[in-house]
Amino acid sequence: MRVVIMGCGRVGAALAGDLSREGKEVLILDTDPAAFRFLPDDFKGTTFVGNGLDIETLEKVRIREADVFVSATRGDNRNVMAAQIAKHIFGVKVCASRVFDPLREEMYRNLGLRTINPTRVQARRLKRIIEAPDDEAANVIVGEFMQQDELMRQEGA
Amino acid sequence: MYIIVVGGGKVGFHLAKELVEANHEVLVIEQDSTRAKEIADELGDIVMEGDGCEATVLDKAGTKRADILLAVTGDDEDNLVSCQVAKERFNVARTVARINNPNNEEIFRILNVDITVSATSAILAHIEPELPTHHLIPLMKLKGSGLELVEVRIPDDSGIVDQPIRNIRLPFQSLIALVISADGQPKVPTADTVIHAGDEVVAVTMHETEEQLRDALMSPLPARSF
Numbered sequence: 001m002r003v004v005i006m007g008c009g010r011v012g013a014a015l016a017g018d019l020s021r022e023g024k025e026v027l028i029l030d031t032d033p034a035a036f037r038f039l040p041d042d043f044k045g046t047t048f049v050g051n052g053l054d055i056e057t058l059e060k061v062r063i064r065e066a067d068v069f070v071s072a073t074r075g076d077n078r079n080v081m082a083a084q085i086a087k088h089i090f091g092v093k094v095c096a097s098r099v100f101d102p103l104r105e106e107m108y109r110n111l112g113l114r115t116i117n118p119t120r121v122q123a124r125r126l127k128r129i130i131e132a133p134d135d136e137a138a139n140v141i142v143g144e145f146m147q148q149d150e151l152m153r154q155e156g157a
Numbered sequence: 158m159y160i161i162v163v164g165g166g167k168v169g170f171h172l173a174k175e176l177v178e179a180n181h182e183v184l185v186i187e188q189d190s191t192r193a194k195e196i197a198d199e200l201g202d203i204v205m206e207g208d209g210c211e212a213t214v215l216d217k218a219g220t221k222r223a224d225i226l227l228a229v230t231g232d233d234e235d236n237l238v239s240c241q242v243a244k245e246r247f248n249v250a251r252t253v254a255r256i257n258n259p260n261n262e263e264i265f266r267i268l269n270v271d272i273t274v275s276a277t278s279a280i281l282a283h284i285e286p287e288l289p290t291h292h293l294i295p296l297m298k299l300k301g302s303g304l305e306l307v308e309v310r311i312p313d314d315s316g317i318v319d320q321p322i323r324n325i326r327l328p329f330q331s332l333i334a335l336v337i338s339a340d341g342q343p344k345v346p347t348a349d350t351v352i353h354a355g356d357e358v359v360a361v362t363m364h365e366t367e368e369q370l371r372d373a374l375m376s377p378l379p380a381r382s383f
Contacts, residue, residue, distance in 0.1 A: 053234060055260045077234040079211055088267050103212040104238070107245055 001025065004066045004080050004092075005071030006052030011098065013038035017071065020045045027061050052082045058090065068094045076101050080108045080115075087113065161186065161249075162224045163209030163239045164230030165196045168255060172229060173200060184218055210238045212246050220247040229255040237261075240270045302328070304361055307370070313354040314377045323348040328362070328369035335359040 001024045005012050008030035016028045017040035029052045030036065036047045050057035052071065063069065069086035071079035079097040086092040096114040099105035105117035111140030125145055132138035158181050162169045165187030176183045177200060184202075186209035187193040193206040207214035209228065222225065226243040228236035233256055240252035254265055256275040265273045311318065317325050322333055336350060337343045337357040344350070352358070362370045 054258070055264075075234065077232070077238040081237050082233040084268055085264055089264060090178065101211060103246075104210070104242070107212070107242065131356075 001068065002004060002066045003027070003068040003070065004061055004063055005029065005053075006069070006071040007079070008032075008035040008038055008047070009040055009072065009074065012070070012072040013040070013043075015072065016044075016045060017043050027066075029057070029061065048152070053085070055085070055089070058085065063090045063092060066090075066092050068092070070095075071097045076104055080104065080113065083108075083113050084111075158182065158224040159219070159222055160184075161209075161215075161218055161220060161243075163226065163228040163236070164255075165189075165192050165204065166231060168229045169227075170196055170199070171253065172202065172227060177201075177203065186214065186218060191196045193237070196238050210235055210242060212242055215239075215242060215247060220249060223247070223249050225249070225251045225253065227253045227255075232255060233257050233261050237265060237268065240265075241268065244269060303365075305361055305364060305367075306334070306361055307367065308357060308358060308359050309371070309374055311352055311354055311356045311358060312375055315352075315354070315375050316377055318354045319351060321349050321351050322346055324354070326373050327360075328366035328373065331360060331362040331366055331370050331373075333358055333360050359368060 003019055003024055003026045005026065005028045008016070008019060008028050012030075013036075014030060016026050018107045020026045020043050026043075027048055028036070028039070029047040029048050029050055031049065031051050033049045039047070047126050048061055050060065052058065063086060066086070068090045069083060073079055076099045076121050079099060083097045087095040094114065096116075097108065099108060099115050099117055100119055102117050102120060103114045109115045129138040132141055160176055160181050160183050162173050162176075162185045165173075165185045169185055169187070173183050173185045173196070183203050185196055185204045186207055187196060188206070188208050190206050193204045197204045205214070205218055207217070209215065209230075220243055223243070226240065226249045228239040230236055230239075232316060233254075236254040236256070238253050243249040243252050251271050253272040253274065254270045256262055256265060256273045257277075259275045259277040261338065262273050262275055262278065325333075327333070333346055335358070336346045336352065337344055337359070339355040343371060357372060360370060360374075
């Protein structure tokens with residue numbers, strides 16, 4: 001399976017690491033070459049400096065041959081525009097984006113992109129830890145969150 | 158008409174000014190508060206501070222009743238999303254996007270933006286007749302039909318030089334409407350009209366088959382004879 005990821009922030013880099021460890025062919029794009037420092041040491045994929053909104057860049061990274069395109073930059077608009085280009089211009093089957101604005105996230109999900117909105121979950125989790133009676137109880141709750149995430153990761157693997 | 162302008166830069170500002178002078182109801186949505194105030198000082202109370210890509214902001218702006226939304230920021234991705242939100246959530250009949258990267262024109266069209274305006278393409282269209290490059294020069298679009306008029310100068314090495322029009326493999330829905338010879342003499346061609354190097358050819362074509370037409374008229378491969 002060939003995966004192209006746009007945006008090498010912490011999330012993009014962690015995803016690239018996970019997929020590369022599973023033996024998938026991963027190419028990660030970022031406009032800033034310094035961003036690749038977030039990649040784990042065991043990352044075996046390719047890095048490419050360029051803008052994922054640019055058709056020529058996408059052609060250079062052979063987007064047509066990708067099975068999956070993921071956009072995880074800090075900009076919602078950049079993420080959904082790139083995913084739509086990958087889907088509608090280059091026919092990539094699975095296009096997933098992170099979208100911070102819940103309304104935009106919902107709209108683009110309805111328009112056929114696979115989207116996640118991290119803000120609601122994080123707000124709920126922050127609320128849980130500030131409502132904990134003391135720091136110790138808060139740390140226990142954070143431990144539960146980590147367990148939940150690990151469970152989800154195992155189910156996904 | 159109620160017209161929403163997203164982005165209060167130079168383009169947005171002058172656009173809003175013209176539209177107000179033409180007695181339209183105009184609202185400019187500008188993210189930067191200092192810039193928003195500057196526009197309000199010049200044009201009056203027609204500015205809203207906010208992100209024109211956000212549904213909540215567009216809702217407050219009364220986008221539901223807008224006739225047109227013009228997204229004219231300097232960022233193509235912002236203009237695209239603004240138009241898409243206006244269309245999907247608020248059913249705005251006409252969305253217009255400014256495009257900074259001319260490569261995005263086709264993308265925006267596929268993604269349902271009604272009209273795109275690219276300064277690069279506009280300037281190119283003006284200077285292209287002066288350039289010695291071998292391109293189709295768009296003359297005009299025939300509204301609503303998907304057809305357009307284009308002009309091309311036949312290069313010396315074109316495969317159709319000294320061939321009658323009947324030998325040219327024109328794409329579907331394309332037609333050679335006029336041939337202007339190098340001495341400036343225009344004539345309405347027939348199937349027997351022979352094309353010479355340096356002739357100006359005016360053709361009607363579909364937007365989709367423009368490239369095939371260019372190949373048919375300009376590529377150096379010999380035209381197929383029947």
